[in-house]
Amino acid sequence: MALKLENVSKTYTRNGLDVLALQEGSCSIEPGQFIAVCGPSGCGKSTLLQVSGGLMRPDAGTVTLDDQDIYALSADERAGFRGASLGFVFQQFHLVPYLNVLENVLVASLALPAKSPASQRDARDRGLALIDRFGLRDRAFHRAAQLSTGERQRVALARALLNEPRFILADEPTGNLDEANGEEVLRHLAECAEQGTGVLLVTHDARAAEVASRVVEMEAGSIRDEAMPWGVA
Amino acid sequence: MKLSHLVIQEISHRRLNFLMASLTIAVAVACAVGVVTLLRGYEIHTAAQVAALDDEIRKITKKMGFNVLILPRELNLAEFFADDFADQTMPETHVDLLAQSRDVMTIQHLRPALVRKIAWPEQNRDIIMMGVRGIVPFAHRKAKKPLADPVPPGKIDVGHLLARELDLAPSSSLTLLGESYEVNKVYPPRGNQDDITVWIDLAQAQQILGLEGQINMIQALECNCASIDRLAEIESEVSAVLGDQVQVIELATTAIARAQARTRVSEAGAATRNRVMRLAAMLIPMVIAGAVVIVGLLSLANVRQRRPEIGILRAVGLRSSQILRVFLAKAALVGVTGAVLGYVIGFGVAVAIQSQWSGDPTQQLGLAVLFIPVLLLTVLLLTPLLSVMAGWLPALSAAAQDPATILHEE
16 A cells, blocks of 8 residues: 655756756655655755656656556556545645635546546535635635635645545645644644545655654755654754 | 536636637638628629629610521522622512411511612612512511511612712602602611612512512511520521521621620629639638637647646646647637637628618618528538647647646746
8 A cells, every 4th residue: 555666766957967856765655654755955855756646757766556656657547546546735836726715626526537436426525525624614715816825725735635545745835834824734734644644745844743753854866764753863 | 526617717717818819710700701791792792783784785685686587598608698688589478478377486577678789870880779578567466566667669768878979868869770769768877788778669679670579588587586596496487487498597796796795794793703702712711721820829828828737737637638628628619709709790790891882772682691501500610620720739738748847847
C-alpha cells in the first residue's frame, strides 16, 4: 500500500545549465503517515513532490504504488491514478477562478471514472461534507476571488480530499498563510493522517515538525535523513 | 459535476472571449448567408426581369409576324436570291387551295404575286413590276383586316424613288408599256427594291407578261407557330395541301431577330448571374477562411490564458482527452452561437437590402421565397464543424500541456 521512491534522480536544464534537483533519493510513505519534507529553497523538495505525484517523470529510479511503477503507465492512466489515489495541495491554491467554492471542490470528481463507486452520484454530498468540515458552508457559492487566503487553502484541501485519496501531497500549503491559518491547515492535514490518509508535506514551516510523524530533510537534491525529526537536534 | 458545467462556467466568466469568437464566426456566416440570400433574390428578380423583357420583346415583335415565301418547287434559290424574284411560275390556284384548306393553321395572311424585272420603255429604265391581288381570305376563318390592300385595275402603286424621280403623286397618271395608270399610292422610302417597284393588279400584270393564271410567289404573312422549328411546321402544312410542287423559305429576318433578341436577353441574364456567382464563390471561402484563422488565434489565446487552470485540472487527474473535450466543446458552442447569430443577421440584412432593390412593394420578395432551408441546415452543421476545426490545434496544445511545468511556472 506504500508510495515508494527508489533511487530517483532528476536534473533540470535552466538557462543552459544543468541543475541536479533530485539525486538518487529514496523514501516511502504509508497510508496514515504524515511526512514533512524540509529543506532550503531550491533543494529539490517540490521536485520530490511532483515526481512522487506522477507529475514529473524522473531521469532515473522508480516510483511505485502497490508495486505498480506509475511511470510505466501512459499519461492518461497516470492522470487517472492521480485522480483516484492522490490529492494535491499547492502554495498558490490553484483554484479555478470562474468556479465557486463547491464547484472548485467538485472539479476533482471529473477525474473519477463514471462508474467508480466514489463517482458523481455522491460527489456532491462528499463535497458539501468537506465544505462543512473546513468551515466553508456559508462560502459555498462564493468564487475564489471573494475568499481569504486561508479559506482558499481550505478549499484546495477539500478538493484534494474529495475523491478520498490514499495520499495527500502538499507543496508549501502554509507558505502564503498567516500563522493562525497555517496552523489550521496543518491541523487538518494531521487529521487526514489520523483518518488513514498518507500525507507528504513539503514545507519551510517549522511547525510541521510538531504535527508530522516523520521529517525528511533535503539538501542539494539529496534526502539526508529520514529518521531525525526536523528541528529536534 | 460534468465537463459541460466547466465549459459553461468558463464561457460565462470570459464572456468577451466567447463574444469575440462568436462574432467573428457570425460575421463570416452573415456574409455567406447574406450573399447567398441576396443572390437568390437577385436571381429571382433577374429571372422576373428577363421574363418580363422577353414578354415585352415578344409582344413588340409579334406584329412583325413570321413571314415566309411559297415558291415554285423547280425554282433555283441561288438565282432567286440574286434577282429577288422567281423566273419560274406556278398556278394562281395554289393560293386558293391554301385559302380553302382547313389544315393550314399557322399562316394568317396569303398574298399571291407575280414579280418581274421589266424595262420601262416610256421612262427608259428598268423597274420591278409586281402584280398583286391583295390578301386572299381564308374560307373557313373569320374575316381579318387585310395586311395589304389590292391595287384596283387601272391603278398603280409606286415606290418612293420612282415617285420622286418621276415627280409622281397620288392621282397623277403614268404610262407603262403602253397602258395608262392612275397613281393610287406612293410608298414612303423603304431602303430596298420596293423603292423602284410598281404594283398593279395581278390580272393586268399576268396579261402584260403573257402569264395568265400564273404567279411566282405567295407571301404567307404573320405565321404563328407553336414549335421551335417554325419553317418546317409551315412547310408541313403547305405540303399537305400542295404536295411537292412548292418550296417554302423565310421571307424576312425579323423573326430571327426576334428570337435572337429574346435569346440574348436570356443569355445576358444568365451571364450576369454567373458573374455574381463566381464573385461569391471566391468571396465566401475567403471570408470563412479568415474567420477560421481568427477563431483559431482566439482559441490559442484562450489556451494560453487558461494554462494555470489546465495545469490544475491535469494535476487533479483529468485526462488529456477531457481537456481536449473542454476546448472543443467551447469551439462548437462558439460555432453554434456564431451560426445562429450570423444567419439571423445575414438573412435580415439581405432581406432589407433586397427590399431596397425593388421600390415597388408588390414586387418585394417574401421571406418564404428568400429562405433557403438547405442553407440554414448547412450553416448550422458546417459552422460548428469549422469552428471545432479552427480550435482543434489550440485544443490539442492545451491537452498536451505538462502540468508540472505549468505549476512550476505559477
